[in-house]
Amino acid sequence: MKTVFADHWYLFLIKAGSNWVVSDGGWSSGQEIRGAPGQLSLYSLGEAFHGEMNPIEVLMLFIPRDAFARQAGRLDRLNNTIIDTTRGRLLSDYMLALERQLPNLTHDEVPAIVRATEAMIAACLTPTPHSLEDARDGVILSLGERARKVVQARLYDPRLTPACLAKSIGVSRSALYRLFEPHGGAARYVRNTRLAAAHRALCDLTETRQIQQIAGSFGFTSSQEFSRAFRLRYGYSPSELRADISRSTLHLGRDPVIEGGRTLGEFLRTTA
Missing domain, CATH: 1.10.10.60 (Homeodomain-like)
Structure with missing residues (x-):
């Protein structure tokens, strides 16, 4: 019988609750992190760890090691760390958007989603000069999720204009227009919501x-x-x-x- 060693990584996005984790070996031996809602962490199934999860709601994305063989060393160094960067937050938004869209995906759309997800992981965790361009579709989905959360949080605010929305999610007015073009524009999207x-x-x-x-x-x-x-x-x-x-x-x-x-x-x- 062949023994399969699970050495994948996984992204751990806390939606509610908290946890703490201590690494027992590898690059991050002895390192402790404490997670809170909204935080994104990376863990390796190839490294031992211990910790505790309080009542918690999480979104997990498993990353096959074979799909990121060239980036393996850099990802290993991120084991048991909180990804608290601008690109890390983009990746969090992408995961949330992907979760919302999964029930609507057709079988034919899955390969494109897999490619977009791999590109987003590479661009956000092991960036190169061209990686964000490769992850363009994923970035658009992430920004859409970020915009959706801003709109939902400020439905009561009559000052939520397209210019204000663009500033809140960190894009130009022209980029915001392209993002909401399928919805008839940002102003129409806000009004319809x-x-x-x-x-x-x-x-x-x-x-x-x-x-x-x-x-x-x-x-x-x-x-x-x-x-x-x-x-x-x-x-x-x-x-x-x-x-x-x-x-x-x-x-x-x-x-x-x-x-x-x-x-x-x-x-x-x-x-x-």
């Missing part, structure tokens, strides 16, 4: 705020502007949506169960 959030709020049977208050909480300073944009996006006004939900609730009872075991509120929240 705000409208979707407002739609979900209006479908929430526990939401008691007035429509104007809901609009303001998602960055719309004018109720008329919000109503026009909402109707253009969904084909009906915010007041019509709320009235329909109220009538349905009165007729069927609070949060009735519909097909598939979902409640009406759960169903409506998926339609935005």
